[in-house]
Amino acid sequence: xxxxIKVDKLNAWFGKTQALYDITMDAPANHAxxxxxxxxxxxxxFVRCLNRMHETVPDARxxxxxxxxxxxxxxxxxxxxxxxxxxxxxxxxxPFPTMSIYDNVAAGLKLNGFHDHxxxxxIVERSLKLSALWDEVKDSLRKKSGASLSGGQQQRLCxxxxxxxxxQVLLMDEPCSALDPISTGKIEELxxxxxxxxxxxxxxxxxxxxxxxAEFTGFFLLxxxxxxxxxxxxxxxxxxxxxxxxxxxxxx
Amino acid sequence: xxxxxxxxxxxxxxxxxxxxxxxNSFATFAAAVSVILVLLPLGAVFGYLVYKGIGSINWAFxxxxxxxxxxxxxxxxxxxxxxxxxxxxxxxIGVPIGIGAGIYLAEYGRNQLGNIIRFTADVLNxxxxxxxxxxxxxxxxxxxxxFSALAGGVALAIMMIPTITRTTEEMLLLVPNAVREAxxxxxxxxxxxxxxxxxxxxxxGVITGVMLxxxxxxxxxxxxxxxxxGNQYWNWKIxxxxxxxxxxxxxxxxxxxxxxxRQAWAGALILxxxxxxxxxxxxxxxxxxxxxxxx
Numbered sequence: 175x176x177x178x179i180k181v182d183k184l185n186a187w188f189g190k191t192q193a194l195y196d197i198t199m200d201a202p203a204n205h206a207x208x209x210x211x212x213x214x215x216x217x218x219x220f221v222r223c224l225n226r227m228h229e230t231v232p233d234a235r236x237x238x239x240x241x242x243x244x245x246x247x248x249x250x251x252x253x254x255x256x257x258x259x260x261x262x263x264x265x266x267x268x269p270f271p272t273m274s275i276y277d278n279v280a281a282g283l284k285l286n287g288f289h290d291h292x293x294x295x296x297i298v299e300r301s302l303k304l305s306a307l308w309d310e311v312k313d314s315l316r317k318k319s320g321a322s323l324s325g326g327q328q329q330r331l332c333x334x335x336x337x338x339x340x341x342q343v344l345l346m347d348e349p350c351s352a353l354d355p356i357s358t359g360k361i362e363e364l365x366x367x368x369x370x371x372x373x374x375x376x377x378x379x380x381x382x383x384x385x386x387x388a389e390f391t392g393f394f395l396l397x398x399x400x401x402x403x404x405x406x407x408x409x410x411x412x413x414x415x416x417x418x419x420x421x422x423x424x425x426x
Numbered sequence: 427x428x429x430x431x432x433x434x435x436x437x438x439x440x441x442x443x444x445x446x447x448x449x450n451s452f453a454t455f456a457a458a459v460s461v462i463l464v465l466l467p468l469g470a471v472f473g474y475l476v477y478k479g480i481g482s483i484n485w486a487f488x489x490x491x492x493x494x495x496x497x498x499x500x501x502x503x504x505x506x507x508x509x510x511x512x513x514x515x516x517x518x519i520g521v522p523i524g525i526g527a528g529i530y531l532a533e534y535g536r537n538q539l540g541n542i543i544r545f546t547a548d549v550l551n552x553x554x555x556x557x558x559x560x561x562x563x564x565x566x567x568x569x570x571x572x573f574s575a576l577a578g579g580v581a582l583a584i585m586m587i588p589t590i591t592r593t594t595e596e597m598l599l600l601v602p603n604a605v606r607e608a609x610x611x612x613x614x615x616x617x618x619x620x621x622x623x624x625x626x627x628x629x630x631g632v633i634t635g636v637m638l639x640x641x642x643x644x645x646x647x648x649x650x651x652x653x654x655x656g657n658q659y660w661n662w663k664i665x666x667x668x669x670x671x672x673x674x675x676x677x678x679x680x681x682x683x684x685x686x687x688r689q690a691w692a693g694a695l696i697l698x699x700x701x702x703x704x705x706x707x708x709x710x711x712x713x714x715x716x717x718x719x720x721x
Contacts, residue, residue: 230610232536258613268604272627282612285622332608339612 176373177243177342178203179224184238186216186223188231193219195397197238201390206365206374208388208405210381212420216397217377218265221345224375225260226253242343258286261336261372265348267328269320269335275311278320278331282339297338304371305334306364326357333364337372344368346376350383362387381421385409393417472698479695482688488696492658492674495683502693504660506700508575508669512654513644515579515664520586521636525625527587528594528632533620535595544595547588558584559649567653575661575668578654582646586639593635597628633712637705644701647672671697 179201186194194216201207209217222228223236226247240247247256269278277284279298288294298315302308307330311323320331329349336344346365350358365374365387378384384391385405392402393412401414412418486501493500527547531540562581567573601624609619625632647670650656655667656677671693678690 225611227607227610230607254613254615256613257611262611264604264607264611266604268602268608270605270608270623270627272629281609282614285609285612285614285618335608335612 176204176369176371179207179343179373179375180239180241181224182239182241184220184223184236184240186219186228186236187234188219189233193397194223194236197399199392199399199402201373201375203243203373204369204371205390206369206376206388207390207392207402208384209375209377209392209394210379210384210420211394213379215394217394218347219397220394221262221347221375221377224343224345225257225262227257227262229253258282258339259341259343261339261341261344263329263333263336263344263346263349266352267325267332269323269328269331271319271321273320274316275318275320275323275331276315279334279338281335286339298334301334301338302331304337304364304368305330306360307331307334324357326353326360329353329357329361330364333361337368342373344372344374346374348377348379351379358383381409393420395420475691475695475698478688479691479693482692483695487689487692491660495686498685500689502669502671502674502689502696504657505669505671505674505693506696508654508657508661509644509671509697509700511662511668512575512578512582512650512670513640515575516582516586516643517636517640519579520583520639521590523583524587524590524636524639525594525632527591528598528635529620529625531591531595532598533616533624544592547591550584551588551592554648555585555646556648556651559651559653562649562653570665572665573653573655573667574665575654576664578650578668578670581649581653582643585643585646585649586636589639589642590635593638594628594632597631597635598624600631601627630712633708637708641701641705644704645672645697647676651676671700 181197181199181201184194184197185192197220209220211217219228223238224240224242224247226236228234228236236248238248242256242260245251245256245259270281273281276298279301280294283294283297299308299312302311307327310327311318311331320328323331329352333344333349350361353361362383365376368374374388376384376388388405390402391405391408393400393408393414393416395416400416401408401412403413407413408417409421412421486499487503488501488506489503490499490501491504492502527543531543534540535543559581561584562577566577566580570577605627606619606624609623610616614623650670650673654670654673656673657667657669659669661668675690675693675697678686678693681687
């Protein structure tokens with residue numbers, strides 16, 4: 175089951191440049207929340223703050239309160255522990271190039287010291303089925319490298335890899351921007367099914383995609399959250415002028 | 427813009443000028459000549475070694491120790507084994523330190539200390555090998571009171587370290603950051619990511635660096651002169667003077683005896699063949715188990 179995300183006064187910096195200003199928002203459990211906005215508005219930085227990936231960049235830091243279910247992200251728990259509970263899918267598919275398909279999916283568990291082979295087999299199969307890749311790769315699980323798959327398959331492999339550690343939340347940072355329309359369609363379908371089990375936050379440049387997959391949409395501009403509402407309302411009757419300008423294509 | 431389209435079509439349809447075709451052939455030819463010029467010295471050296479050395483290689487040469495001057499026969503078996511022994515010691519010391527330093531430089535070394543280490547490694551790479559021999563003499567031989575295989579191994583290890591360090595660093599930096607982030611995103615700690623993901627992804631490059639360093643020191647003579655010292659008999663003790671192929675070649679080559687000259691040629695041939703065999707074997711073993719489609 176997914177858990178809700180509560181963000182309160184989140185600020186983030188790269189060195190001396192502030193990238194996020196006082197972001198306060200909720201993403202409800204078992205729903206998809208889309209984050210839209212022009213390039214450089216802080217969308218990616220925002221999701222990277224949710225699992226503390228932001229601080230892996232030299233000189234980057236973040237302050238504020240992020241609550242994922244019962245977990246207080248910036249208080250008391252180590253970043254490594256946090257990331258085990260939160261799955262992340264990146265913009266460009268990034269399978270581990272030297273690992274087989276099987277090892278890619280099992281990587282999160284194996285590298286954290288989980289070596290029960292029977293359980294691993296089950297988890298790998300279940301994760302690949304969840305990410306709708308099982309039928310395409312089940313005959314070459316251990317023979318082929320993750321890097322030998324097509325771009326769309328690689329991205330679904332990365333989703334399977336994120337799901338294998340059984341996270342409660344799945345963060346997706348423009349997961350379809352490097353994919354063709356058919357692969358994009360498959361991943362969107364997948365997001366629909368995954369909502370039953372996980373809470374999803376998805377960054378996207380594609381407004382149609384936001385309206386297709388997400389119940390809620392937040393609009394970011396220059397590091398600030400302009401508004402967050404039901405997706406329908408954002409795209410039909412936004413309450414802020416700037417949101418309207420953006421979605422009608424007047425800037426951005 | 428229809429004008430542009432027409433212009434492109436004209437451009438594509440135009441015949442390729444004689445000048446361009448000539449330049450193309452010339453560039454191809456120049457590249458081919460360069461390749462030959464690079465391969466020629468290697469081929470010449472190897473060919474001459476085979477010509478001079480093959481006649482003296484026989485079973486006795488590979489299995490016996492040297493005979494006293496004046497007696498025919500004898501071989502360099504103890505020197506072949508000694509070289510392997512010293513190189514093993516050098517690798518055991520040099521490879522972990524070199525790879526470890528390379529990991530530090532690539533993953534943590536974006537700072538002043540990293541710059542100092544980088545500079546030091548580059549300078550160390552340029553230090554004449556005889557000077558490194560003196561250093562090992564000072565550290566190991568003087569403190570132990572006698573020449574030893576260990577001293578030779580230490581000297582060669584010091585020579586291997588900078589090469590391994592710098593190539594390891596470069597190979598790790600070639601691993602895209604996205605791969606590291608993928609591991610961080612799964613909740614894998616930083617040291618685990620470095621060892622199991624980054625280093626593993628760069629394995630083939632790192633091995634190339636190690637083998638380059640290995641091949642370079644395998645034929646070194648100067649740093650062994652007053653460390654391993656040489657030995658006319660078998661030695662398997664790390665604390666005793668040990669024969670090495672390069673030392674034996676040196677001793678035989680400057681001797682006044684024809685029989686020894688012939689053996690020196692044969693020893694040089696064996697040395698080159700063994701280096702090629704060792705490097706190829708490591709590549710083969712490391713290349714096995716690579717997956718289809720992996721780089």
